[in-house]
Amino acid sequence: MNHLPKPAGEGLHTRVFQIIFESDTPLAKGFDIALIVVILASVLVVLLESVASLRAEYASLFFWLEWAFTLAFTLELAVRLYCLERPWLYLKSFYGIIDVIAILPTWLTLILPGTQTLVVVRLLRTLRIFRVLRLMQFVGEGRLLMDALKRSSHQILLFFFTIFMLVTIFAAVMYLIEPREAGFTSIPMAIYWAIVSLTTVGYGDIVPVTPLGQAITVMLMLTGYSIIAVPTGVFSAQVIRSIREERYSEEACPGCGHERHEKRARYCLKCGTWLDETTPDPRLPEEQRKAWWRRHHSGKKNDDAGSPPAS
Known part of the structure; x- marks a missing residue:
């Protein structure tokens, strides 16, 4: 069963929740777009670092950029969990798992060197653009x-x-x-x-x-x-x-x-007959419409939605 995220309480929790989890305000939309730009930039850094010539010349820059992105994403995840009523439900959701995977490889390099290339999974976080641009149709x-x-x-x-x-x-x-x-x-x-x-x-x-x-x-x-x-x-x-x-x-x-x-369609394309069999043809005279209601609802108690229009 899907649970929609809810703010942990009034005040600061609600304001932060509206910025991070909603996109119906300019501030919330700007946050999501900025997040997507940062995600793409972090992936670009990983791709450039895989080029041997660039890695040899800019290794230090790539290292500090990667840790800057990781700290930023870790802080963003912490803020998300802070403003939620049930943070564990978010962590078990699709986006929660992606958020954790996005920061995990860099932290793992402290234990297992070489896992930093896995941060390309951050690209999956750009799926948030569906919510930002209202493309859910x-x-x-x-x-x-x-x-x-x-x-x-x-x-x-x-x-x-x-x-x-x-x-x-x-x-x-x-x-x-x-x-x-x-x-x-x-x-x-x-x-x-x-x-x-x-x-x-x-x-x-x-x-x-x-x-x-x-x-x-x-x-x-x-x-x-x-x-x-x-x-x-x-x-x-x-x-x-x-x-x-x-x-x-x-x-x-x-x-x-x-x-x-x-x-x-309400009328037949070929003969023009009224197609909705649950209501009378509105083109009929009033007496014929009343007769239709009597034929189709005789012996039944009409409610407000099923009653014929008043005279």
Whole structure:
């Protein structure tokens, strides 16, 4: 069960909570944007430090910058926990775990040197930008894609199983006909070659040298071109299906029987019949609307929402 964070109390706790955990004020939005900038800067420092020439020249600068970022993030996490009513719930949440992981590698260098490169996980903290820029409407689109992926999972798994059998057969044949000097030292190595060839990547580290092997390679590459779009087509079809179900209703028009109306539609696109069967057509005269209410609510006690409009 998800628990929304709450301030620990009135006064300073609430003011700090509004700045750190909310984004509906200029100050809160500025804090989040500044935090994201600092996160990106800290990741940039780690990336630059991995370059040998830069590390040799600016090692001291990188060291102090890294500790400055770590102390800043540690202080920020402490302030977050300070203003929360239940800090342990935040620490167990997704963002809480990311915040801890973001500062842990640098502190671990005091015990285990070399773990500072793990601070690139701080990049995950930029996910807060979804809250800052009010992009949570994309969650709906993400849910739609996940729904399409679940629906197409059986077809995609069947496709991958078929591909696996195909590359295994080709690999076994190549292992039999190609010399070991060509790189086909085992069937697993031949499977690696078959996958590389089927996907038309062609690294060139394992190359057939016999005419028959080269002919099989051509067949495998052409097969890859012909089937590589299959999972994309399956997934696209499920995405279109999910979009239609999200947008269109399956109920038929009571007048002409036409289906696939938009869920927000009130009248039939073809014949103009009123589609909402729970309320009368507002275009009807008042007497006919009253008669409709009597037919559909006879023997039932009408409440305020279900009663016909007053005369």
